[in-house]
Amino acid sequence: MLALDPPGAERRTVAEAFSAAVTGPRAHGYGPPRDLLLGVALRLADGSVVHGGGRVVKNVAGYDLPRLATGAEGRLGEIVRVCLRLHPLPAATRTVVAEPADPLVLEPLRPACVEYAWPPGHMLVRFESPAAPELAEQAQALVGGEIVTDDEPLWAEHRELAADLPVHRSLPADVPATLEELRAAGATRIVGRLARGILHTDAQQRGQTPVLQSLEQRVVEAFGG
Secondary structure (H helix, E strand, O other), rough: OOOOOOHHHHOOOOOOOOOOOOOOEEEEEEEEHHOEEEEEEOOOOOEEEEEEEEOOOOOOOOOOOOHHHHOOOOOOOOEEEEEEEEOOOOOEEEEEEOOOHHHHHHHHOOEEEEEEEOOEEEEEEEOOOOOOOHHHHHHHHHOOOOOOOHHHOOOOOOOOOOOOOEEEEOOOOHHHHHHHHHHOOOOOOOEEOOOOOOOEOOOOOOOOOOOOOOOHHHHHHOOOO
């Protein structure tokens, strides 16, 4: 299994997904796209092809070209070949749907996904392992809610809620305050990685000015912006 599940996956090539570094709910437990890319071949502007990485996880000496290429959106070159890290298909899955809670209390249970969706304003916690039924019951004891056994339709619908929405990033500890700020800024939909601070929202699309990070602000000022 390639643990990369961005919205609109059927409309993307593998190269496009890594070039844009798009993420989905499984990024919580399996890591962002750069953690899934072991090796890469890039076609440069002059037509030459360069290779980086390899076939195993511990394979980097010098610049980590696969990580540099992930999210570069083609600026370093066109991704023409990749070597990917795969995971076993889950033997069982369960999802807990509950009111938003502190996701840190769930970390010892190693959930594959911890998501937020507003509206309706709930938290989705998915377990993918042979012990998923037991882990879901433990999570339910911690955060309440209900357990969904046949959960793939739920996740198929949830993933697509983030389609075409800009990404707003915040520190995980600041997510509760960020959610309130986004709603106050006019957001009508917020979806994302609750414990990772990766939120998809339409607030910016509705005319809001994106907040520049400190490094971005310094670059703008340095060039007279």
